[in-house]
Amino acid sequence: MAAHLAILLVEDDVALRRTYERALQRAGHEVCSAGDVAEALQWLDHRTFDLAFVDYDLPDGNGADVVEYAVRHCRVSAPYCITGTADTQTVVAVTRAGCLDVFEKPVGHRRLNALIQQFIDGAEDGGADLDAWRERYAPNILGDSPALRNVLDVVRNVADSDATVLITGESGTGKELLARAVHDASPRRDRPFVALNCAAIPESLIEAELFGHTRGAFTGAVTAREGRIASADGGTLFLDEIGDMPLAAQAKLLRVLQEGTVAPIGSNDHVRIDIRVVAATNKDLEQLVEEGKFRADLYYRLAVIPVHLPPLRERIDDIPALAEAFVARASARNGRNVTGLTADALDALRRHRWPGNIRELMHTIERAVLLRRSGKLTARDIPLKFARGTVPNIPVQSAAPIGDNLDLRAAIDALERRYIEEALQRTGGNRTEAASLLGLNRTTLVEKIRKHMSA
Numbered sequence: 001m002a003a004h005l006a007i008l009l010v011e012d013d014v015a016l017r018r019t020y021e022r023a024l025q026r027a028g029h030e031v032c033s034a035g036d037v038a039e040a041l042q043w044l045d046h047r048t049f050d051l052a053f054v055d056y057d058l059p060d061g062n063g064a065d066v067v068e069y070a071v072r073h074c075r076v077s078a079p080y081c082i083t084g085t086a087d088t089q090t091v092v093a094v095t096r097a098g099c100l101d102v103f104e105k106p107v108g109h110r111r112l113n114a115l116i117q118q119f120i121d122g123a124e125d126g127g128a129d130l131d132a133w134r135e136r137y138a139p140n141i142l143g144d145s146p147a148l149r150n151v152l153d154v155v156r157n158v159a160d161s162d163a164t165v166l167i168t169g170e171s172g173t174g175k176e177l178l179a180r181a182v183h184d185a186s187p188r189r190d191r192p193f194v195a196l197n198c199a200a201i202p203e204s205l206i207e208a209e210l211f212g213h214t215r216g217a218f219t220g221a222v223t224a225r226e227g228r229i230a231s232a233d234g235g236t237l238f239l240d241e242i243g244d245m246p247l248a249a250q251a252k253l254l255r256v257l258q259e260g261t262v263a264p265i266g267s268n269d270h271v272r273i274d275i276r277v278v279a280a281t282n283k284d285l286e287q288l289v290e291e292g293k294f295r296a297d298l299y300y301r302l303a304v305i306p307v308h309l310p311p312l313r314e315r316i317d318d319i320p321a322l323a324e325a326f327v328a329r330a331s332a333r334n335g336r337n338v339t340g341l342t343a344d345a346l347d348a349l350r351r352h353r354w355p356g357n358i359r360e361l362m363h364t365i366e367r368a369v370l371l372r373r374s375g376k377l378t379a380r381d382i383p384l385k386f387a388r389g390t391v392p393n394i395p396v397q398s399a400a401p402i403g404d405n406l407d408l409r410a411a412i413d414a415l416e417r418r419y420i421e422e423a424l425q426r427t428g429g430n431r432t433e434a435a436s437l438l439g440l441n442r443t444t445l446v447e448k449i450r451k452h453m454s455a
């Protein structure tokens with residue numbers, strides 16, 4: 001594994017933060033620093049880290065909040081707490097949140113480096129284990145970004161349990177593929193994997209699909225039918241687009257999960273069932289809970305193991321492996337002789353925003369392969385309309401002066417935040433008008449506001 005790690009540093013003492021920052025950067029690591037909880041969560045919303053060093057007492061909360069968030073969203077592989085006073089209360093709080101260890105200040109560079117080395121050694125062993133596991137259970141999930149590896153590592157660790165897994169991520173990020181891997185890697189792999197797409201079925205039929213029905217249970221129920229829950233007995237039930245499940249069905253599903261029994265509509269004969277549930281959604285369930293559209297109790301029941309698949313633009317390191325594989329597959333399937341991609345083609349793919357994520361990448365490449373017929377795909381063969389290289393003319397003086405940290409994405413995020421704040425200010429907080437000023441549609445703006453302000 002690379003000796004250059006991505007490290008999140010959370011410390012409110014500016015001088016100390018600078019000292020750590022310099023030492024870590026000198027050792028070749030990439031450091032993102034934050035002075036409070038809000039700033040730290042903003043980083044965590046945008047990317048993943050190998051290590052985190054988190055102070056306990058912070059101006060707007062404490063280190064346990066940061067670590068808890070990072071662990072819950074699979075953002076940091078190894079979180080550590082470095083605190084002024086490692087009293088019992090602090091140690092308990094951060095350990096419970098998921099910290100691997102707690103150190104009392106002062107913590108010198110040598111100590112930090114030892115921790116980092118320990119992480120690298122451990123990751124090398126773990127990395128080899130993960131590769132073997134992937135080959136065996138998830139050979140079709142491609143990509144080597146740290147973000148994807150983190151996700152797969154979580155799946156590997158929980159696959160042999162019956163814990164409910166909730167997979168979140170934008171459309172086309174591979175949620176269904178991952179759900180299948182959870183099943184294939186579990187002891188239930190020889191039993192059925194039954195999927196139900198809650199968005200594809202009319203509301204009125206969902207309950208019949210899930211629970212089944214007896215003959216004559218309702219108009220149109222000419223014969224009795226087994227529900228998906230019963231069909232999945234012994235195996236895995238995959239509830240796709242769970243955010244679209246109507247509230248009434250949610251209540252019944254919760255009861256089934258709590259009681260471990262199911263009765264078809266029209267009958268009171270409850271039969272025992274043994275299923276493992278994996279659910280997926282591209283919606284923000286926590287938000288739906290707040291809006292009263294999703295039951296909080298069901299949410300907690302499903303989100304035992306939350307797994308987030310980041311959008312492709314946040315894991316561009318996956319692009320080469322995916323693109324090469326899609327070229328090979330499209331070429332073979334369509335009787336073409338396209339042999340790969342040029343470096344400039346890969347560059348173009350890395351710059352695109354991929355709103356449709358991996359599905360969009362796959363289709364884009366398939367089209368290019370069909371038209372190209374043979375040789376290597378070049379950037380010109382791949383029409384990408386919305387490349388993010390085309391930055392509008394933004395007055396540079398509105399951005400903060402460029403400091404030591406040249407992380408482009410962080411800078412763009414900061415700029416985005418300023419523009420949104422400005423637009424909201426000018427429109428007196430009217431989101432519809434603000435969106436129009438910014439040239440965004442309203443939903444996109446609302447998502448961005450949540451992203452920035454949730455921190």
Ligand SMILES: Nc1ncnc2c1ncn2[C@@H]1O[C@H](COP(=O)(O)OP(=O)(O)OP(=O)(O)O)[C@@H](O)[C@H]1O
Binds near residue numbers: 359
């Ligand atoms: N890591 C990956 N490696 C290879 N193929 C992938 C990967 N992730 C996704 N794909 C492919 O991309 C397509 C979309 O994936 P999938 O259907 O799992 O996405 P999804 O998150 O369920 O999308 P939606 O929310 O639209 O249902 C599929 O054809 C899948 O095989």
Ligand SMILES: [Mg+2]
Binds near residue numbers: 175176240
């Ligand atoms: Mg899907």
